[in-house]
Amino acid sequence: MPPTACLLIIGNEILSGRTQDANIRFIANGLARSGIALEEVRVIPDKARRIVDTVATCRAMFDHVFTTGGIGPTHDDITAACVAEAVGVPLEIHEESYRKLESYLGKEKFNKARQRMAWLPRGAVPIENTVSIAPGFSIANVHVMAGVPSIMQSMFNALLPTLEGGAPLCSVAWHADLREGTLAEGLEAIQNDFPTLDLGSYPFERADGRKGVSLVAKGYDSDQVAQAGERIRQLIDSLGVTPIEGEPAP
Amino acid sequence: MPPTACLLIIGNEILSGRTQDANIRFIANGLARSGIALEEVRVIPDKARRIVDTVATCRAMFDHVFTTGGIGPTHDDITAACVAEAVGVPLEIHEESYRKLESYLGKEKFNKARQRMAWLPRGAVPIENTVSIAPGFSIANVHVMAGVPSIMQSMFNALLPTLEGGAPLCSVAWHADLREGTLAEGLEAIQNDFPTLDLGSYPFERADGRKGVSLVAKGYDSDQVAQAGERIRQLIDSLGVTPIEGEPAP
Numbered sequence: 195m196p197p198t199a200c201l202l203i204i205g206n207e208i209l210s211g212r213t214q215d216a217n218i219r220f221i222a223n224g225l226a227r228s229g230i231a232l233e234e235v236r237v238i239p240d241k242a243r244r245i246v247d248t249v250a251t252c253r254a255m256f257d258h259v260f261t262t263g264g265i266g267p268t269h270d271d272i273t274a275a276c277v278a279e280a281v282g283v284p285l286e287i288h289e290e291s292y293r294k295l296e297s298y299l300g301k302e303k304f305n306k307a308r309q310r311m312a313w314l315p316r317g318a319v320p321i322e323n324t325v326s327i328a329p330g331f332s333i334a335n336v337h338v339m340a341g342v343p344s345i346m347q348s349m350f351n352a353l354l355p356t357l358e359g360g361a362p363l364c365s366v367a368w369h370a371d372l373r374e375g376t377l378a379e380g381l382e383a384i385q386n387d388f389p390t391l392d393l394g395s396y397p398f399e400r401a402d403g404r405k406g407v408s409l410v411a412k413g414y415d416s417d418q419v420a421q422a423g424e425r426i427r428q429l430i431d432s433l434g435v436t437p438i439e440g441e442p443a444p
Numbered sequence: 445m446p447p448t449a450c451l452l453i454i455g456n457e458i459l460s461g462r463t464q465d466a467n468i469r470f471i472a473n474g475l476a477r478s479g480i481a482l483e484e485v486r487v488i489p490d491k492a493r494r495i496v497d498t499v500a501t502c503r504a505m506f507d508h509v510f511t512t513g514g515i516g517p518t519h520d521d522i523t524a525a526c527v528a529e530a531v532g533v534p535l536e537i538h539e540e541s542y543r544k545l546e547s548y549l550g551k552e553k554f555n556k557a558r559q560r561m562a563w564l565p566r567g568a569v570p571i572e573n574t575v576s577i578a579p580g581f582s583i584a585n586v587h588v589m590a591g592v593p594s595i596m597q598s599m600f601n602a603l604l605p606t607l608e609g610g611a612p613l614c615s616v617a618w619h620a621d622l623r624e625g626t627l628a629e630g631l632e633a634i635q636n637d638f639p640t641l642d643l644g645s646y647p648f649e650r651a652d653g654r655k656g657v658s659l660v661a662k663g664y665d666s667d668q669v670a671q672a673g674e675r676i677r678q679l680i681d682s683l684g685v686t687p688i689e690g691e692p693a694p
Contacts, residue, residue: 203485205644206642206644206662207644207646207660208468208469208472208485209472209482209483209484209485210472210476210482210613210615210642210662211469211470211471211472211473211474211475211476211482212615212646212660213469213646214469215465215468215469218458218465218487219458219461219463219464219465220461221461222458222459222460222461223461224461225461226460226461232459232460232461233459233488233489233494234459234486234487234488234489234494235453235458235459235485235486235487236484236485236486236487237468237484237485237486238483238484239483239484240642240644244483244484266624266645266647267624267625267628268624268628268631268632268645269628269631269632269635269643270635270642270643270644270645299625303625303626305625305626305629306629307624307625307628307629308625308628310628342647344649363460365460365462374516374517374518374557375516375517375549375553375555375557375558376553376555378517378518378519378557378558378560379555379556379557381518381519382518382519385519385520392456392460392490392520393519393520394455394456394457394490394520395516395518395520396457396462396463397516397592399594410457410462412456412460
């Protein structure tokens with residue numbers, strides 16, 4: 195079984211509808227390639243009690259917890275303090291990060307607000323931020339990253355190679371001009387023959403209004419995924435429709 | 445205090461990175477307009493135990509639970525059965541929905557797989573689906589909708605006017621060519637003066653690479669929001685930069 199993970203998106207801006215999430219899919223794809231199973235995502239507000247409780251709960255449930263958001267210089271950037279509390283260690287100045295930030299920003303700009311970004315939980319390992327220097331960090335099984343997509347991506351790309359994953363998640367997709375209700379019975383039979391895989395069907399509508407469905411087989415055993423893919427192809431063919439290989443959505 | 449809500453996005457396709465979420469923001473915006481506070485979003489896989497446990501947990505924590513996904517005709521469409529279990533009622537044929545679907549699809553197409561879509565928890569109130577007829581439903585404080593965005597939107601628009609909300613969430617936004625670290629102290633002072641509002645700062649980058657920040661005040665008391673907005677304008681002005689009113693992001 196691959197290691198499991200949960201992603202916490204911390205920030206009021208997604209919950210209020212102000213901001214369209216731009217981080218979940220990037221992280222989901224990276225974890226899938228690395229053979230780490232993303233089992234849950236939670237979006238929670240910038241409230242200390244909620245962050246502490248959620249981190250504590252999720253780090254007991256999953257092998258890894260990734261967080262985005264709340265590590266900047268403003269009053270609502272409370273993620274580092276909350277993660278320290280959830281893990282049970284004090285928050286303190288991380289000397290190396292402090293020096294790096296001071297030298298990057300200059301003494302004058304490195305005011306009290308910006309110094310907050312150099313406070314990490316005791317024992318944390320910084321995650322490099324090539325965009326704006328202020329680091330993310332890993333402490334125990336919690337990996338804390340920025341919410342701004344370009345900075346999060348810089349951190350995630352630095353972090354991911356340091357984590358031990360399993361075989362990558364593989365998938366095969368076929369799409370067909372069919373409706374779900376027509377192929378549901380055949381698809382269930384394939385699922386029953388490949389109980390360790392996830393077989394999913396995803397209806398879509400083309401720009402010209404024609405409706406179709408993508409059938410996807412996913413799992414960590416590439417041979418099984420290939421066999422299930424062939425069965426899906428045969429199923430579509432048996433229903434008198436041309437199976438189209440490729441990306442799940444047109 | 446406004447009623448609270450949690451949104452559950454049920455489906456492996458977001459967790460595997462296959463699909464970009466297209467439902468959170470639509471629902472978040474609708475709830476904000478209706479004065480229902482979206483306090484959490486969870487994305488969970490198509491696994492019965494996880495769905496049942498999450499629905500049971502969240503419906504105890506929040507006034508409303510909204511779900512999307514898993515109510516189609518295929519083997520992985522298990523949301524209705526899981527919600528029935530979480531609420532503690534049996535799943536049974538909903539006669540009116542059965543007749544509607546049969547008459548819409550015709551007897552021949554209305555096979556066993558498609559008949560699954562007419563099984564609802566006992567006592568559920570259907571939510572109309574003008575796109576493809578198969579209904580969503582409300583049972584107790586759980587509101588179950590489709591995952592396909594066009595169908596979800598049809599259901600959500602039918603459902604929302606039936607729920608009692610509070611005053612709508614109001615917000616004021618100013619953006620400025622400033623960095624968060626420069627205004628953090630001033631923003632915190634405003635937050636302290638308006639403890640019932642959420643004040644947030646959101647860095648952004650323009651297409652030409654110029655960096656700025658959006659300062660947003662949000663809350664359910666429109667007078668307070670307006671006053672905090674004026675204080676934000678004054679703060680930006682006092683830092684020697686022109687405050688730009690309007691949409692939070694450029």
